Amino acid sequence: MPMKYFKLTISLILVVAIGFSLNTKFGQIPPLGKFLSPNQGFWQNDESEDSFITNLELAGLSEEVSVSFDDHLIPHVYATNDQDLYRAQGFLTAQARLWQMEFQTHAAAGRLSEVVGPAAINYDREQRRKGMLWAAENARDFMESDPEVKAYVEAYAEGVNSFINSLTPATYPVEYKLLDYAPEEWTTLKTALLLMYMTDMLAGGESDLEFSNLVAEIGQEKFDFLFPDFFDAIDPVIPKARDWSKWEVNVPNVPEGNYPVNPANGFMTKPHPDNGSNNWAVGPEKSYSGNPILANDPHLGLNLPSIWYVMHLQTPDKNVFGATLPGALGVISGFNEHISWGVTNATRDVKDWYQIKFKDSSRTAYWHDEQWKTTSMRIEEIKIRGAYTYYDTIAFTHHGPVSYDQSFKGNGVQLLGYAMKWIGHEPNNNQRTFIELNKGKNYDDYVSALSHYTAPAQNFVFSSNEGDIALWIQGKFPNKWEGQGKYYMDGTNPEHDWQGFIPQEHNAHVKNPERGFVSSANQHPVDEQYPYYVFNDGYDMTRSRVINNYFRSKEKFNVEDIKALHSNNFNMLASDLMPVFMANIDKENLNEDEAAILEMIKNWNLYNDMDSEGATIFQLWWPKVRNAVYDELDSMKSLIRYPFTYRTYELLRDHPSHEIMDIKATEKIETAMDLITDGFKKTVEQIVSMKENGRSLKWVDYKGTYAGHLLQGLPAFSRFNIPIGGNSGIVNATGRNHGPSWRMIVEMSETPKGLGVYPGGQSGNPGSRFYDDMIDIWAKGEYLELDLNHQQNGSKTFISQTLTPKK
């Protein structure tokens, strides 16, 4: 072949090869040609003047909507009607956070494999087997049977799609470019999925498997000793003084028979155990200004973009401001011209497991109530990027989906499965609650709005400029017999089914209590006097006491007091434990290092402030003691849970010579004193080693608080070493990657005055200076003003956008 044809062929092959490799994603590396191109790639995402389009047409609007962004890019939206308002909310939220909205709802729906490939298969299977997609479809249908909500949710979806349609590959958010995929159309199903995502995060926890395993291992008596349902020291959400005796109550009786054995092998991922929050409201008599003051700080993972997006939404009859959840409608934690409200997680056991006996391996029939009943089979299609589609067939019983069976984390016993009964599966119109709260004017409107709400159950705090404060523990709660749901239930026995729900009016609630304040911090909702069954599934015993003690400590409060409380670093756990530790330390037999460090912690003021070294010492010491107490459970560690922290404290304080203190592996019979001293010595060794390696002992350095990007904390887009104190279990609940994801304070004057902040930024674009501009403000314990009277084109306007109807 003549040379020139050869050269031609080689050149052609090279060009094709290079073109291919530069435009293809290899593993984690984005297609470099596209990614590094100034016209198409990430270079386009650096924010500039052009990033803000000031005037655009939005299809479907009936009239013009004006948007004024302030200097933190909080949009102040003015529309003439709700339909336009919710359409604009969809558009603006997508403009700021599109990638987050899609990624979170893909995660909820078990569709991550479509984007990231086979690495996500197990995650996606789990989501499908939890019934997330199934329940979202049912919720969407239920929600859309309400014509008003249907119209709004559709308008919102169309708003989002208007934004998506305005994009070109060059203007896609950078994460799309990184992962090499394109945005997909938004649907009303995705709003339902976002709400499922939150429900899973907040009401998806239970310890049924752990408790069942523990009882099987140590027996019921020992189990009850380690896990009492109530403590003497509880300070419940609804004050103990509340009198329930006038209610007519029907609680089911405890059935005969046993619980199943053979629990499943391993379990699904659980929500973060610290997911919770604080909220409170002081009434007029306890406020210097005579106006109630309300505050809320939800505790969630510290992510970028933040789970919250702040908006100010107005129409001629409504003026509401606060934090929204991208994907859902309205303001979730906020205030308007008459009322304010906030939410903390009201955990209750609303997820139970039922052991299912299948007739045969086809799983088409299961035994219940002395007969074979038919399952319905649902085939979940999991598309995998760059590979085949995975089909997972799930059997559904009347309880719910059979999540565990021989094909998924089953224990090898062929014809057994475990079905999930979860309040999250209940078709609901929870969206309506927030739409109504947003325009509520008084206590009655608040109660009426709450009546639609099923899950995740929340302690809704309330206050109005008429002077009322209230707290309602709202969710749809199963009416259980004593002990029901603590362990795996017998799915063949109808007496083990949920027998009904607690009537709405009997959900624990309080209005204008004598003590002059309401508060909740995920503690026991009620004391033993409440007529319905509630058991301790990990209720808070520290933040709640600090908060309530504070409000009992003096007559009146003002907004500065409330700010200080949000940032309060007092370590109540240490306050309980340190006297017990110090009393049990063998002070005579300490070496030089040990004596020095003991002196340091002895002088600690019990606050987890940034500079504190005592806080770090305590944080290293306490878990060692706890682990030593429960050494007998070591062999089962992955399948059980430790007794709650407060119980461990009680055991050390009240039962120091109990057999549980003994360490099985040693000949000697240990007591609390040995465990405490031994834990201390190990702590000192660890500290000496840290010092030798140049590691700082300061609490802020040890804790290393960070806000992580949604892509598993991708370092390039995350923010590390945030300068803030506190810890989980402390009122300032900021842990390593978890904490007050939103802080709001509202003073209920004639026109309520709001303050708010969160550890993130309004823009989801890492190339924007508004991506994380609020983090430092939040870390310092400061707030932004949330002004209901913001002037649309006034001095506080950074940039305006006018959304006009399309001709």
Added chain:
Amino acid sequence: MLAALIVSAIVRLRKASTFIVPFLAIALLWIGNAYMLSSVNDFTLAKKITVLLQIDGNLLLLFLATGLIGGISAGFAGLLGNQISNVFLANRNE
């Protein structure tokens, strides 16, 4: 890389410019464009991308990589173009 080496060994020296010229032109265009886009924003995103690509903070390397990627595509395309004209349009040389 090896292929490029072989090709350039076969190609006569003066033909090297059929690669170099497009390579440099597009490389500089890309670098210039990228610089303008990111400097108005204090290189906020560009710095983060260096972390992503594990060249922490090295903006220079990022710009060079950008130029290189653009340049390589253009260079080889230019080469191919030259070969095509050589085969199909250069009857006068036979």
